[in-house]
Structures are given as C-alpha cells and as structure tokens.
Amino acid sequence: MNVRIAGVFFQQFRSYSYKPVKRVPLPPASKLEVPESTSTKNFSLREELKSRILASGPIPVASYMRQVLTNPAAGYYMTSEDVLGSKGDFVTSPEIGQIFGELVGAWCLNEWYKFGSPVPYQLVELGPGKGTMMSDILRVVGNLKATGGLSVHLVEISEHLSKVQASLLCRGCTDHKDEPFYRSGVTSSGTKVYWYRHLEDVPRVFSIILAHEFFDALPIHKFQKESDGWKEVLVDIDPNSNDKFRFVVSKAETPMLRLFLNSLPEIANGREHVEISFESEALIRQIGERFHSNGGLALIVDYGHLGEKGDTFRAFKRHKLHDPLVDPGSADLTADVDFSILNQFCERTSQVFTIGPTSQRSFLEMAGAKDRLAVLLERAKSEEEKRRLTDGFRILTEENQMGSRFKFFGLYPKELRESYLGLK
Numbered sequence: 001m002n003v004r005i006a007g008v009f010f011q012q013f014r015s016y017s018y019k020p021v022k023r024v025p026l027p028p029a030s031k032l033e034v035p036e037s038t039s040t041k042n043f044s045l046r047e048e049l050k051s052r053i054l055a056s057g058p059i060p061v062a063s064y065m066r067q068v069l070t071n072p073a074a075g076y077y078m079t080s081e082d083v084l085g086s087k088g089d090f091v092t093s094p095e096i097g098q099i100f101g102e103l104v105g106a107w108c109l110n111e112w113y114k115f116g117s118p119v120p121y122q123l124v125e126l127g128p129g130k131g132t133m134m135s136d137i138l139r140v141v142g143n144l145k146a147t148g149g150l151s152v153h154l155v156e157i158s159e160h161l162s163k164v165q166a167s168l169l170c171r172g173c174t175d176h177k178d179e180p181f182y183r184s185g186v187t188s189s190g191t192k193v194y195w196y197r198h199l200e201d202v203p204r205v206f207s208i209i210l211a212h213e214f215f216d217a218l219p220i221h222k223f224q225k226e227s228d229g230w231k232e233v234l235v236d237i238d239p240n241s242n243d244k245f246r247f248v249v250s251k252a253e254t255p256m257l258r259l260f261l262n263s264l265p266e267i268a269n270g271r272e273h274v275e276i277s278f279e280s281e282a283l284i285r286q287i288g289e290r291f292h293s294n295g296g297l298a299l300i301v302d303y304g305h306l307g308e309k310g311d312t313f314r315a316f317k318r319h320k321l322h323d324p325l326v327d328p329g330s331a332d333l334t335a336d337v338d339f340s341i342l343n344q345f346c347e348r349t350s351q352v353f354t355i356g357p358t359s360q361r362s363f364l365e366m367a368g369a370k371d372r373l374a375v376l377l378e379r380a381k382s383e384e385e386k387r388r389l390t391d392g393f394r395i396l397t398e399e400n401q402m403g404s405r406f407k408f409f410g411l412y413p414k415e416l417r418e419s420y421l422g423l424k
C-alpha cells in the first residue's frame with residue numbers, strides 16, 4: 001500500500017480527537033495574502049504533507065517547516081526565485097545598506113587581528129542570500145590588504161541563490177560533482193570561493209563563521225504547557241476542510257518533548273510556550289568542535305529574544321504576514337531565535353564561550369556606524385543617494401525598526417576565554 005492509499009484508508013477511520021491550539025489571531029483575512037493560484041508545486045507539497053499526516057498522525061512543526069522550506073522538489077528555498085528584496089517576500093539588513101556588511105567586515109578583521117592574524121584563514125557564511133553581505137565584507141578585507149591566505153566558503157541549500165551569489169562574487173565559476181563543494185569560483189581580486197550544502201564539508205581551517213538570518217530558518221519544535229503538563233504542538237489536517245492544516249497538541253509525550261524536558265528543564269520553568277531548534281544545537285556543537293581543532297570565531301545575527309517570547313512561528317509573503325499553514329512552499333517560514341536556549345547549547349558544548357547577545361544598534365554603533373555614515377555621505381554624488389544612506393541607517397539602527405529586534409551573538413573558543421577578555 002503506498003502512502004497515499006494508506007492515507008485515504010486512515011482518513012476514513014481516524015477520529016479527530018486532537019485538541020486544537022489557539023494562537024494569537026493573524027490580521028483580518030482581508031489583510032492577509034490570499035494565494036493567487038494553487039500551483040502544481042504547492043499542491044503536490046500539500047498533498048505530500050497530507051499523506052504523511054494521514055499515514056502516521058500529526059507531525060511535529062519541525063517536520064512541517066523542514067518540508068516547506070527545503071523539500072528538494074517544492075520547498076520554498078529550493079524553488080522560489082525572488083525570496084529577498086523589494087520584489088521578494090522579505091528584506092534583510094545587508095540589502096538595506098552597504099554600511100551593514102562593511103561594519104561586519106571591519107569587525108571580523110578586528111577579531112582576526114586579536115587572534116594574531118592566523119593564515120590560512122577562511123570566511124564561512126551560512127545561508128548567504130544574494131551574497132550582498134559577503135561582497136561588502138570582501139571589499140573591506142581587500143581595502144585593508146588582508147586577502148593573503150583567505151578563502152571564502154558558502155553553505156547554501158538553494159540552487160538559485162547560489163547562482164545569484166556566484167554572479168555577484170566571482171568572475172566565473174565551475175560546478176563540481178565529485179568534490180565536497182558543489183561549485184567554486186574566484187573573485188576579481190583572486191580570492192577562491194566554494195559552495196557547500198553542509199557546514200561539515202567545509203575544510204578544517206581557522207574560520208570566521210557568519211550566520212545572518214540563518215538560524216531563524218532552521219526547523220523548530222514547539223512545546224506548550226497545558227493544564228495536564230507540557231505537550232508538543234503538532235500539525236494536523238483540519239477536520240473541517242480537507243485542504244487545510246491546523247495546530248493540535250500531542251496526546252502523549254513525544255520523543256522531542258522528552259528530550260526538551262530532560263535536557264533543558266530550567267527552560268520549562270515559568271514559561272507557557274517554548275520553541276526549540278535542535279538543528280541549531282547540532283550546528284553549535286559542530287562550530288565548537290571546529291574551534292577546538294582549528295580555532296575560529298562565529299557571529300550569529302538574527303531577530304530574537306531572551307526567553308520572554310514563546311509563540312513566534314510565522315510566515316512572510318511579499319512583505320506581509322501570511323498564515324504558515326496555508327499554501328505551503330509559497331511563503332517563507334520563520335521563528336524568532338531564542339538566544340537564551342542558544343546560549344545553553346553553547347554552554348553545553350564546553351568548547352564555546354559567548355559574548356552577547358547585544359542589539360544591532362549597539363553593535364553597529366560600537367563598530368563605528370556614525371563615522372562610516374559620515375564618510376559615505378561626504379562621498380555621495382546626489383541628494384537622492386544621501387537620502388538613501390540616511391534612511392537605510394535609520395532602519396538599521398533605530399529601536400523601533402531593526403535596531404533592537406536584531407541581535408548579535410559572538411561565539412569564541414572556550415580555551416581563549418581569559419586571554420580574549422583580557423585583550424578587550
């Protein structure tokens with residue numbers, strides 16, 4: 001019996017006794033993006049998800065999110081071409097102004113100097129989007145004559161975005177089948193660039209690892225406190241409409257709920273709702289192992305909180321909130337990064353010490369944002385360019401814009417804790 005036939009079988013005999021989850025309502029339906037058409041791509045992903053649920057019961061939010069974002073045939077990042085920018089679904093800081101990537105670049109070099117400028121060294125970026133931040137960083141690295149011994153390693157799952165990155169960063173590139181990297185190229189100043197699907201394939205060399213709006217795209221498990229204890233939130237088919245999904249709570253303890261309660265009991269205290277990405281934990285562990293064997297540092301930048309929020313899972317389509325359970329694969333799914341949990345993952349590796357999180361505003365100010373803006377304004381060729389620069393600066397730094405919602409979180413090798421802090 002294939003899964004779909006099994007699905008039909010189970011559908012007939014299944015009792016819909018799961019308890020639905022109540023969430024903060026989205027804006028009125030009129031303000032939500034209504035799917036223009038149900039493409040074959042979205043239809044098949046929806047059918048695939050339905051078959052899984054019908055065959056084995058409601059699925060964890062992490063499984064839903066993983067399929068919707070990265071299903072090889074129909075996942076959002078695998079098939080959508082315009083995800084970033086004014087024509088896409090969302091805009092990120094590096095796309096708002098060159099000042100962002102330039103200051104991150106200057107910070108990276110400053111940290112590298114503190115480590116004694118080890119060579120060879122590599123810049124590793126997880127989920128580089130259009131490659132804009134890396135391009136701005138490389139301009140700074142070139143201007144400060146620090147390209148000797150440098151190579152660039154990009155971890156990118158989207159075929160389309162990897163091509164956009166290659167055309168921005170390289171003079172030309174080659175695809176590979178029998179190498180750990182699937183593409184390679186060279187920048188106009190001669191720096192080699194490589195593309196991978198997984199961090200574990202990136203060479204073991206002193207690395208400056210950057211992740212901007214990457215951790216928020218990693219699948220999360222959602223847990224909710226009910227009157228009879230903690231439950232995992234799952235995705236089920238809506239019994240009132242065969243074509244819709246809904247959130248329900250697990251009837252019994254799920255394996256990931258057990259893992260959460262056993263491994264992070266202090267997080268459960270005093271909270272009603274928790275979102276955890278166990279993929280983040282695996283990445284932090286890998287980063288810690290790299291630090292231990294080859295040295296390096298990492299900077300995670302994302303929107304997030306310190307544990308004061310619980311239910312943040314949502315979707316964006318054309319810059320508007322979208323129901324994450326509608327038309328899967330057509331919109332970006334995201335959840336705020338819980339930095340208090342990320343911090344615990346770092347502590348648990350015993351190979352990482354952390355600095356921050358600090359707000360985007362204070363990081364950019366510390367990195368010299370005002371001075372850099374003054375230089376750019378002086379060089380601006382028109383009033384229009386000046387306006388663009390000041391508007392971008394405001395959006396990046398103001399508290400009610402991206403200044404406080406976005407956080408910078410630094411990871412360093414535990415062994416260097418004392419000497420690093422002494423160097424500050």
Ligand SMILES: C[S@@+](CC[C@H](N)C(=O)[O-])C[C@H]1O[C@@H](n2cnc3c(N)ncnc32)[C@H](O)[C@@H]1O
Pocket residue numbers: 069070077084092093094095126127128129130155156157158161197211212213214217
């Ligand atoms: C929200 S975008 C951020 C892009 C860029 N960092 C920026 O801020 O403009 C997420 C990026 O991560 C990539 N991505 C998402 N999930 C991934 C995964 N599991 N492995 C590798 N790349 C992934 C996407 O294709 C995209 O490039």
